[in-house]
Amino acid sequence: MRIHPLPTQLVNQIAAGEVVERPSSVVKELVENSFDAGAGHIHIEIEQGGIRLIKIRDDGCGIVKDDLPLALSRHATSKIASLQDLEQVASMGFRGEALPSISSVSRLTLISRTAASDCAWRVAADGSEQDFAPQPDPHPPGTTIEVRDLFYNTPARRKFLKTEKTEFNHIETLLQRMALSRFDIGLTLVHNQKEIFKLKPALSEAQQIQRVASLCGQAFVDNAVSIDFAAAGLQLTGWVGLPTFSRSQQDMQFFYVNRRLIKDKLVAHAVKQAYQDVLFHGRHPVFVLYLTLDPTLVDVNAHPAKLEVRFREGRLVHDFLFSALHRSLADLRPGHPDLTIHTLPEVSHPPLPPTVAATGGGTAAVYQPPPARQSQLPLQVEEQLRHYAQLAAEPLPIPTAVDAEAGGAPPLGYAIAHLHNIFILSETRTGIILVDAHAAHERVTYERLKQQYQQGTVASQPLLLPIKLSTSLAEADLAEQAQAIFLALGFDINRFGPETIVLRAVPALLRHTDVETLFRDVLADLSEHGMSQRVQEHIQELLATMACHGAIRAQRRLTVEEMNGLLRDMEKTERSGQCNHGRPTWIALSTGELDKFFLRGQ
Template identity: 75%
Template sequence: MRIHLLPTQLVNQIAAGEVVERPSSVVKELVENSFDAGARQIHIDIEQGGARLIKIRDDGSGIDKDDLPLALSRHATSKISTLDDLEHVASMGFRGEALPSISSVARLTLISRTEGADCAWQVRADGTESNFDPQPDPHPKGTTVDVRDLFYNTPARRKFLKSEKTEFDHIETLIKRMALSRFDIGFRLTHNQKEILNLKPALAPAEQEKRIASICGSAFIDQCVKIDFASSGLELTGWVGLPTYSRSQPDMQFFYVNGRLIKDKLVAHAIKQAYQDVLYHGRQPVFVLYLTLDPALVDVNAHPAKLEVRFREGRLVHDFLFSALHRSLAEVRPGQQQNTVTLPMVELPAEPFAKPQLTEERRPPAFQPRPPQQASLPLSVQEEVRAYGALHSTPVSAPLTPSPAPMPAPEKAGVPPLGYAVAHLHNIYILSETPTGVILIDAHAAHERVSYERLKRQYEQGAVAQQPLLLPIKIQVSTREADLAEQSHDYFTALGLEVNRSGPETLVLRSVPALLSGADAETLLRDVLADLSVHGVSQRVQQQANAVLATMACHGSVRAHRRLTVSEMNALLRDMEQTDRSGQCNHGRPTWIELSTQELDKFFMRGQ
C-alpha cells in the first residue's frame, strides 16, 4: 500500500488509546481541566459506572464561543505556547488531546460560558474535528462536559470494561485522590442519581484534617505525624502514619508533585527506605504527602496520562524525601504524637556520588546525631558492645552502669510521658501509671529498640573498619557497571568496600566492612551497583550492618520472665522517652500501648 494520511477520527481514536483506558481516565482528564479553569466547585455525575454517562460540571472561567471548536481539536491548548512553557508546566493538562480523543470514542457535548457573556454556547463532537455549530445555552458561568456511551463505536474496547461496580470504584477512588490534592475545591460525586461524596472546600487546617479523615479514616488522623520540611528549593508537607498504623496493601498512599497525583519508583523507594527500620514485615505505610519544587526541575510530560514524572535531580529528591520522613518518624516520642514536625532549611549535597555518612539517614549538617542523652540501663549489652568495638580503630565504650534516681513524687515534678512503673506483670510487661491512665510496655521489645539505637549511634560515630579479604574476589560486570564503580570509588570506600577496576568488565573486591565479614561479598557489591544504577544511592551496606546490630541488641536486651526492679523499669521508661523510634521494636511491633482513664471507666461501666 502507498503511504497515506489517516482520517482525523482514526487518528483521534488511536490517541484515545493512550489517554482513555477506562471511564476513570475520562474523569481524570476532565476534572484536571476544571482545576486549570480555576473551579471552586466540581460536580461529577456518573451512570452505569461511566459507560453510559460521565458528566463533569464546574464553575471555572469557561471557554469563549470562538474557542470551542479549537478546544475539540488536537494540539490546541491555552496552557502552553512555546518550548519554554513546556519546560515549566504549572498546569494539570497541556497536551491538547483529551477532548478530541474522548469525542472520537464517545458522544461528547461541550457547554461553556465565560464571565460577562450573554449566554453559554454548546457544541457537539464526534472526533472528526469538523461541522461544529455552536448553539446558545442557558448554562451558568463555567463548563459542563457531557460524555455518553463510551466506546460505542469501538466495541472491541468496550468489551474490556469491567462490571459497573468495578468501574465506578475506580472513579470514586480517583475522585478521593484528586480531592486530597485540592482542599480549596468542593467535590460532589453521584452514581445513578445517588450522592456518594459531597466534600466542601476545606481551607482551615481542621477542615483539611476532616477531609482526610473522611477519605483515609479518622484512625489515620489520630495516628499520624504532620510533616513540614523545606530544603534546597524543595518543600514537603502532609501527613504520614505512625509505623504502628499500617496496612496490608498500598491502597492509602497519596503522593503529589506540584499538586499532581503521581506514582514514581524513586519516590516509592525513598519512602520505603524511610520506614525500613520501623515497619512490621510485609506491612505498607499510610501517607498523604505534597512535594513542591520548581516546575523546571520536574518533567511531567513523561507519560501520556501524566501518571509518572521525571526529576532532573533524582538523587537530590530521593535524599530529601528520605531525610525528611526518616527524621520525622524518629522524632516522634511518647507524649508527642500528632505533632507537626518542622525541620530547618538546610542544603543537601547535590554532587553525584557524594561521600555518604553511614547513619540511619543521609542527614545534612543540621541533622548530626544527638549525643546519647538517656540514662544507661542496668541490663546492658556490654559483651556485645566490646566485641563490636574491637572492629573499629577507635574503641567504643560500653554503657555505664546506672544509678537510677528514686521515683520523683508527682506533686514535686512533672510526670513524664510514660509515667512511673508500678508493677512487672508476668515478668514480661511493665505497668506504668500516668495522670491520664495506664501504659503497658513490652520490656524486651522496648529495651531492644533502646539498645539498637545506642549501637547505631556508636557505629555512626566511628570510622567504618574494613576487613581485607584473604583472597580478593574478581567480579565480571558490564562495562557500564564497571564505569559506575570507577566513578563511585570514594562512595564505596565510605561504605567500607575497597573496589578496583582491573579491566573493561572486571572489578576486584579487596575489602568489606568488618561488621559484614561473613556476608556474601560478591552479591553485596552487585546489589550496591544495581541500586546506584537505578537510584543513584544504595542502602545495602547500611541495611546489612543494621541487621547485625539488631541481632546484637536483641541478644543483649532483657529477656522475658526476668524480674525487674522498680528502678530498672523506670530507667527503661526514661530511656524510651529519649530514644528515636521507641514506639516500635526492631521488627516493627509496638513496644507500648496506653489505656486512658475514660477507657478504664468504660470497662467497669463507671459513670453510666
C-alpha cells in the first residue's frame, strides 16, 4: 500500500489508546484540567461505572467562546508555549491531547463560561475536529464536560472493561488519591444518583488531617507520624505509618511530586530501603507523602498518562527520600510525641478474670520502682542467682505506684514483673507497658552493632581459650577468603587446616552467646550472599543474624535490674519499637483503657 495520511478521528483514537484506558483515565484527565483551571470545587457525576456517563463540573476560570473549538483539537493548549515552558511544567496537563482523544471514543459535550462572559457556550464533539459551532447555554461561570457512551464506536475496547462495580472502584480510588493532592479544593462524587462522598476544602492542618482520616481511615492517622524534611532544594512533607501499622498490599501508598500523583520505581526503592529492618516480612508500609522540588529538575513528560516522572538528579532524590524517612523512623523511640501504640482491641464487655488460686494467705507484692541508676545488659547468670537469693531472704516491699512527680518517670516506666519469663510488665505515669524482652534486646543489640560497624570495626572480645571448629573444605575456603569481613564484624579467625577454623575473638556484645553456632550462621549467610559487592549490600542482614544470637532468650528469668536496664536502653535506641524482623517490641495500655476493661466509672 502507498503511504497515506490517517483520518483525523483514527489519529485521535490511536492517541486515545495511550491516554484512555478505562473510565477512570477519563476522570483523571478531566479533573486535572479542573485543577489547572483554578477550581474551588469539583462535582463528579458517574453512571454505570463511567461507561454510560462521566460528568464533571467545576467553578474554575472557564474557556472563552473562541477557544472552545481549539480545546477539542489535538496539540492545542493554554499551558505551554515554548520549549522552556515544557522543561518546567507547573500544570497538571499540558499535552493538549486529552479532550480530542476522549471525544474520539465517546460522545462529548463541553460547556464553559468565563467570569467576563454574559453566557456560557456549548460545543459537541465526536473526534473528527470538524463542525464546531458553539451554542449559547445558561451555565454558571466554570466548565462542565459530559462524556457519554464511552467506547461506543470501538467495541473491541469496550469488551476489555470490567464490571460496573470494578470500574467505579477504580474511579473512587483515583479520586481519593487526587483529593489528597489538593486540600484546597472541594470534591463531590456521585454514582448512579447516590452521593459517595463530599469533601470540603481543607485549609487548616486540622482539616487536612481530617480529610486524610476520611480517605485513609482514622487508624492510619492514629498510627502515623508527620514528616517535614528539607535539604538540597528538596522538601518532603506528609505522613508515614508506623512500622507496626502495615498492610499486606501496596494499596495505601500515596506519593506526589509537585502535587502530581505518581508511581515511580526510584521512589519505591527509597521507601523500601528506609523500612527494610523495621517492617515485618511480607508487609508493606503506608504513607501519604509530598515531594516538592524545582520543576526544571523533574520531567513529567515521560509517560503518556503522566503517571511516571523522570528526575534529573535521580540519585540525589533517592538519597534524600531515604535519609528523610530513615531519620524519621529512627527517631520513633518511647516518649516521642507522635508515638502512641495501642494494639489491644476494644471490647464491649471485659473478659472474666481467671480464677486465682489461694497461695497460703497474704497479698502478692509488687516491686518498688528502683532509683535512676540502671545496670547494663546482660548480667551474668551467677549475678542473677545471687540477686534472687537476696530477694528471697529479704521482705518484699509494699506495692506502690510510680511517683511521676519525684524525679520524673521515664517513658517506659519501671519494671514490676517478668511474666512467663518472656514479657516485662512495666508501670508508667499513664498506665502499663508490656515488652517482649527478646525482641527488644535484639533491636538494642542490632543498633549497637550497626553503630560500631559504621564507626570502623565491631569491638572484639578475645577468647580465653581459642575454639577449633570443624568445617567442610568449601566452608574453610570461604572463611579464609572472608577473613577481613569477619574481622570487621568482630571475629578473629585463622585457618588451622584443610577443614579446621580457629576462633580467637568474638564480638564483645555477643561474648556470652553460643559463639560456635553464631560463627557458623554468619558463615552460612556469607555463603548465601557470595564474596562480592553483595556482601556489603547485605551487611545489615549479617548484623541482624548476630544480634538475634545475642538477644535474651525466652524462659530466661530476668532480674529487676536487667529489666529496667533494657527499658532504659530501649528509650535511647533508634527504632526500638520493632525488632529486626519488624515485629513490635512493646505495647501500651493507658489507665483509661484499663478502666474500660473493668467497667470502672460506668
